Amino acid sequence: MCGIVGYIGHREAYPIIIKGLQRLEYRGYDSAGVALFDKQGIHLCKTKGKVAELATKCSADLNTQAVMGIGHTRWATHGEPNDINSHPHLSNSGDLVIIHNGIIENYETLKIELENRGYNFTSDTDTEVLVNLIEEVQKQEKVKLGKAVQVALSQAVGAYAIAIYDRKKPNEIVVARLGSPLAVGIGDNEFFIASDASPFIEYTKSAIYLEDGETAVIRIGKEIKVRKIKNDSIVKPYVQELQMNLDQIEKGGFDHFMLKEIYEQPEAIRDTYRGRMLPEKGIIRMAGVDDHLSKFLNARRIIVVACGTSWHAGLVAEYIFEDLARIPVEVEYASEFRYRNPVINKNDVIIAISQSGETADTMAAINLAKENGAFVFGVCNVVGSSISRASDAGAYTHAGPEIGVASTKAFTTQITVLSLIALKLGKEKGSISISDFNMYLQELELIPDKIEKSLQINEHILKVADFYKNAKNCLYLGRGYNFPVALEGALKLKEISYIHAEGYPAAEMKHGPIALIDEEMPVVVIATRKGHYDKVVSNVQEIKSRKGKIIAIVTDGDQQVSKIADHVISIPDTFEAFTPLLTTIPLQLLSYHIAVMLGKNVDQPRNLAKSVTVE
Numbered sequence: 001m002c003g004i005v006g007y008i009g010h011r012e013a014y015p016i017i018i019k020g021l022q023r024l025e026y027r028g029y030d031s032a033g034v035a036l037f038d039k040q041g042i043h044l045c046k047t048k049g050k051v052a053e054l055a056t057k058c059s060a061d062l063n064t065q066a067v068m069g070i071g072h073t074r075w076a077t078h079g080e081p082n083d084i085n086s087h088p089h090l091s092n093s094g095d096l097v098i099i100h101n102g103i104i105e106n107y108e109t110l111k112i113e114l115e116n117r118g119y120n121f122t123s124d125t126d127t128e129v130l131v132n133l134i135e136e137v138q139k140q141e142k143v144k145l146g147k148a149v150q151v152a153l154s155q156a157v158g159a160y161a162i163a164i165y166d167r168k169k170p171n172e173i174v175v176a177r178l179g180s181p182l183a184v185g186i187g188d189n190e191f192f193i194a195s196d197a198s199p200f201i202e203y204t205k206s207a208i209y210l211e212d213g214e215t216a217v218i219r220i221g222k223e224i225k226v227r228k229i230k231n232d233s234i235v236k237p238y239v240q241e242l243q244m245n246l247d248q249i250e251k252g253g254f255d256h257f258m259l260k261e262i263y264e265q266p267e268a269i270r271d272t273y274r275g276r277m278l279p280e281k282g283i284i285r286m287a288g289v290d291d292h293l294s295k296f297l298n299a300r301r302i303i304v305v306a307c308g309t310s311w312h313a314g315l316v317a318e319y320i321f322e323d324l325a326r327i328p329v330e331v332e333y334a335s336e337f338r339y340r341n342p343v344i345n346k347n348d349v350i351i352a353i354s355q356s357g358e359t360a361d362t363m364a365a366i367n368l369a370k371e372n373g374a375f376v377f378g379v380c381n382v383v384g385s386s387i388s389r390a391s392d393a394g395a396y397t398h399a400g401p402e403i404g405v406a407s408t409k410a411f412t413t414q415i416t417v418l419s420l421i422a423l424k425l426g427k428e429k430g431s432i433s434i435s436d437f438n439m440y441l442q443e444l445e446l447i448p449d450k451i452e453k454s455l456q457i458n459e460h461i462l463k464v465a466d467f468y469k470n471a472k473n474c475l476y477l478g479r480g481y482n483f484p485v486a487l488e489g490a491l492k493l494k495e496i497s498y499i500h501a502e503g504y505p506a507a508e509m510k511h512g513p514i515a516l517i518d519e520e521m522p523v524v525v526i527a528t529r530k531g532h533y534d535k536v537v538s539n540v541q542e543i544k545s546r547k548g549k550i551i552a553i554v555t556d557g558d559q560q561v562s563k564i565a566d567h568v569i570s571i572p573d574t575f576e577a578f579t580p581l582l583t584t585i586p587l588q589l590l591s592y593h594i595a596v597m598l599g600k601n602v603d604q605p606r607n608l609a610k611s612v613t614v615e
């Protein structure tokens, strides 16, 4: 978590850093800070709160046209979010200043050692320990900043992406990474440092992504020098051409990124299957699967590892893989899988799903699977992300940047990619007929149009949201393919409106949640005509007889449930396997409108961050 930005070149650094931090606020937003460097030295400004508050504070405090600087937006790990714990942090001498994304796990031991040597600490952070450790190494070993960073980081245990400046060497910034992302944009005689490319996309399309265990010295007017932290060997960096555009990371007339991203889903899904699914030829082409087809076809089972919304996409995948490809699937929270000594076999295929491609627990689950000889397939959105690089093969979702912290288009594009893989394997294995395969492709091609149709009922959903906005709790029920959608619907509501919500398989209601139902309890029931419709109708009756308020997501033309429900939201008909792609849409909109009506910060809900690089 946390976003870092830096600039070194010929432009005024401050506006680049502030704008960059705003784009990285999805990574954390409880405090922020900036340090600018000029002939007078280091100018520091930091505050509790969002980047907008930092900008207000700094415009009065900072009086410099510096062309070098660093900035940070924080998601607190060590030490509460306050002015003092905000980054950047200075070393005791005041010569070094650092920003850090990650956790130094052995900071307490290091802190005691440094205190014994006379160092004082003003904050509660692990980062302040790191900057002083670097200072101590400089003192003891009489080495330059780059070398001191290498030595200090060899003593540190944990994860980091750092940028550090030494006022005794005013033309350079040193960066390093292990476990947290770090990109360096390369312009004309200028460099941009950031947690991802969004802060510098309007200035340059050339970037280097530092690999784990690498450090780089960035100097004005010089080439960037990358080295391995461990053995000091020089690495030739790979310069990538970025595909991202500025309009993809701006709100484009929408009030919130989340709403924009909900509306982007038809196009995002088209982008996901474009070039892969060729209904006219009756084929699905996916290089990552084609090149390793035998791994999938001989898989004893598939284990999906993921967190949050991506885990819900994994649950949908369980239904679709078992249904269409007849491969057994287990879906694991990456955070549980990594620590519970799981049985992993060489014939297991691990599918790691992650929007950001940076989630620490998912990354650790991948490493564990690889150590045990399993084949790892990554489904990521962010191109070049750590998980995509650590996987043996993979498929990008091509959803474009997702900035709203509550995931929307990442979820539906993940389901799309996973559906394509399941269909492809089903055809190869003969578990679905060629004619069914072709019908599935034709139907999948229609899904974006059907989502567009579902988005047209936004006004109606607004009214439903108004009706339920003051609920204290909410239950979400679904069966089969729509059970994971119920979980995802409940997660969306909790995340952004802070209303307590639970998702359940509809039939499980009678084993507990039914006790909660009274006239105060809204129950969202996904009751599409496919699947176990009759069973769900019975569940709806059970809720009604206990006076629960029913919001039903039904298929166009529905009769039975519509007669009983208090509010009905209709979506177009589709194949059962694709219903999650449609039933999700009204649930996203419902949560969004309730959160807006309650005055919540939809794009940056409290305590959450989009990229969770700590465990």
Ligand code: G6P
Binding pocket: 307, 308, 309, 310, 353, 354, 355, 356, 357, 358, 359, 362, 405, 406, 407, 608, 609, 610, 611, 612
């Ligand atoms: C955080 C985000 C969620 C996301 C989860 C997993 O909790 O707020 O939206 O689903 O991390 O992230 P990933 O990038 O691995 O999909």
